[in-house]
Amino acid sequence: MNYPHDTIGEVVSSTISACIAHCWNWKVVAPYGSLVYVDYQGYRLFGIVYQAQAGVDQDNHRAYAHGLELHQLEKEQPQIFHFLQTKLSILMVGYEYNSVVYYCNCPFPAPVHGFITLADPEVLHKFTAHPDYLHLLLCAPAYIAQPDELILALVRYQKEQQVLTDEKLVELTRHVWRLFAGDYNRLSVLTQRLEQFIM
Known part of the structure; x- marks a missing residue:
């Protein structure tokens, strides 16, 4: 099947605040701290990957240790990989409508079976132009067990995608100081x- 470029999976459950997505290929996933989105009815719903889980999603199958390197298993027992699945947990952090980005809860849940797409550098740069999305991240203790680690992952990912400038990092740091006051x-x-991310 041909999927859109950088589209890695689809939503299987969803709320206003978060969603779960299944990756079509268990080895092709969005990194921790990366920005993803779902397009739906003129809206682009944005989320940040805050957790990933890989394993067997079948009641009558389990993953067992075989004592072989991964490449050996793929060659000698390829059938065991048919049952592997990677799930992504995604925190919704805003949306775009009519070319305007809003840093608040989305007006509706991401649609079930909607395609999850990894944001390219241009989209990532536009969304992270202002650090207001951090407020939703830090106000989601029910989802985010380690918010500080997720902030670092977000910054690292922006640097890897070459959209992090010193000015943006300074603004982000100031925003964190306001949110963590006290x-x-x-x-x-x-x-x-x-x-460590200062260029």
């Missing part, structure tokens, strides 16, 4: 870790 020790450690 927790100096946490801010100090996080700021120190963010410095």
Whole structure:
């Protein structure tokens, strides 16, 4: 089957705040901290990958240790890979409508069976032009167990995609300071870790 470029899977369950997606190829996934989106009825719904789980999704099949390298298993027992599946947990952090980006909850859940697409550098740059999306990330304790790690992953991913500038990093850091006001020790450690991404 031919899928759109950079489209890696589809939504299987969804709420206003988050969604779960199944990847079509268990080895082709969106990285932790990456930006993905779903297009639906003129809206582009944005989310950040905050968790991934790989395994067997069949009641009558389980993954067992075989003592072989992955490439050996693929050659000698290719059938076991037919049951492997990767699920992505995605936090919804905004949407675009009529070319305007809104950093708030989406007006409706991402559609079940909607295609999940990994944002290209241009889309990533546009969405992260302002750090307002961090507010939704930090206000989702029910989903995000390690928000500081996810912030670092977001910054790392932007740098890998070559859309992170020193100015953007400074603005992001200032935004984090405002959101974490009152927790100096946490801010100090996080700021120190963010410095590794300064170009």
